[in-house]
Amino acid sequence: MTDTDMAGHDHATDFGTDPTRAALLKAMLPHVPAEGWSDRAFEAAAREAEVTLSEARAAAPRRGLDLAAEWHRQADRALVRRLRAADLSGLRMRDRIAFAIKARTEETSEREVLRRSTALFSLPQNASLGAHLLWETADLIWDALGDTSRDGNWYSKRATLAAVLASVVLYRLGDESPGLERTRAFIDRRIDDVMAFEKWKAGARDNPVLRHVAGPIGWLMGQIHAPERPDLPGGWKEK
Incomplete structure (x- = not known):
């Protein structure tokens, strides 16, 4: 995949890359397996990064939660670079999606950090952010692979892929x-589910049994419009 293929789809690389936040994340990661994304680990990271606690809180107002989100987005940025460098032109769409998910999984290879992050984003007060981050990754992948849909299909593709990404994380933990x-084998099986759903949507229009249902659904999907970035579902503008 060339830079031209990725043109216009750089929103994943626009996530916050504040140098203080990056230094805090680097210092905090060794503490996360034992202490989680806790305030204690955050304060230790600030000391090791040689920034004051005030500076650290300015860079990450929600402390460990912001750094956990940055860790996720750091992997997304690495995925962008890998997709730009890869030549996927000879692959089927299902294999392109599988490649992207496998590459993304490799970017968060530290299982205990992933486990702590999953637990953090599973808390009720953080669930919305966790869902938003998964949606960002799904949006990134579909955009990088050339999806141009702006109607209801934009939502269905990303919702299906976000569900796959969530299931892959849980499977990878064990x-x-x-x-x-x-x-990797699990990813291949789940991608078959994604492609089966996309195939069903395409075939439903031509199926005489389903046509009476597909017609109204297709019309409804056409009336739905994708959001303007960065206002992805489940998100908010960070201060």
Whole structure:
């Protein structure tokens, strides 16, 4: 995939890359497996990054939660670079999606950090942010692979892929196979689910049995419009 293929789809690289936040994240990651994204780990990271607590809180107002989100987005930015460097032109769409998800999984290879992050975003007060981050990643992948839909299909594609991404994270947490072989096989199976749904949507229009349902649904999907970035579902503008 060339830079031209990615043109116009750089929103994932626009996430906050504040140098203080980046330094805090780098210093905090070694503490996360034992202490989680806690205030104690955050304060230790500030000391090790040689920034005052005030400076640290200015860069990450929600402390560990902001750094956990930055860790997720850091992996998204790495995925953008990998997709730009990869030549996917000879692959089927299902294989392109599988490649992207496998590459994204490799960017968060630290299982204990991933486990702590999953637990953090599973808390009720953080669930909206967790869902928003998954949606960002799904949006990034579909955009990078050339999706141009701006109607209801924009939502259905990203909702389906976000669900796959969530299931892959949970499966990966229990996978101890060499090279994450089981997770990679799981991704292939789940991508089949995504493509089966897309195939069903395409075929429903031509199926005489489903046509009476597909027609109204297709009309409704056409009336829905994708949001303007960065206002993705579940998100808010950070201060």
